[in-house]
Amino acid sequence: MSYITLALAKGRTAKSTITLLENTGIQFKDFHEDSRKLVFYDSDKTIKVVFVKAVDVPTYVEKGAADIGIVGKDNILESQADVYEMLDLKLGKCKFVVAGKIGSTLEKKQKLTIASKYPTIAKKFFQKINQPIETVKLNGSVELAPLIGLADYIVDIVETGNTINENGLTILEEIEDISTRLIVNKASFATKSDNIRQFINRLKSVLE
């Protein structure tokens, strides 16, 4: 029997995604939260799951190494991958914002320096408001950048607001809402249409 390969983002949304899949009746007896196994199948062998870093999920799907992927909208937008986005799983909800030091405003100048894990998103946002920027790509602790003079502002994710609050920053502009999405490889959507549609419909039925 043929299976579909699902690239699943490791990290904070992995457990809730597996739970959501199990709610559709798919069983993952081989999945354990503390396991280091990167490949496993559901009990019916209809889905092969490959666990990859969230930022890599769009690449796996675009290149066809996986037929489908489950990953945050942040990584889909940043990668600009040529894939179909089919479903909002309503997990991992947060938003993209521009933040700066408390008391500051989003001031325009000849060139702003923006620190972010998401330089493409940052460039697109500032292009829209006609503000030239230089980006500093960071891989974490982005909130530090304005505090130590590495950047004027940051573009980052906010959920509870705790990280920006505890670091003396404030939201200056909201860019976009983020949540976990299901993406599909364009060729697979044609060649494995029945399996993929069936999988999507199962997910839809538990999301309603």
Ligand SMILES: Nc1ncnc2c1ncn2[C@@H]1O[C@H](COP(=O)(O)OP(=O)(O)OP(=O)(O)O)[C@@H](O)[C@H]1O
């Ligand atoms: N604070 C947050 N609250 C809710 N969802 C978040 C938050 N931060 C990130 N997310 C969402 O969860 C996804 C996975 O986040 P996670 O922190 O595990 O990945 P990551 O930033 O790639 O981690 P790392 O680089 O540390 O491995 C993100 O791509 C985003 O969609």
Ligand SMILES: O=P(O)(O)OC[C@H]1O[C@H](OP(=O)(O)OP(=O)(O)O)[C@H](O)[C@@H]1O
């Ligand atoms: O609004 P909050 O609920 O505080 O969440 C926002 C924080 O979560 C993410 O960071 P993450 O935990 O992935 O840490 P890192 O980017 O520093 O690795 C994001 O980059 C923010 O720093």
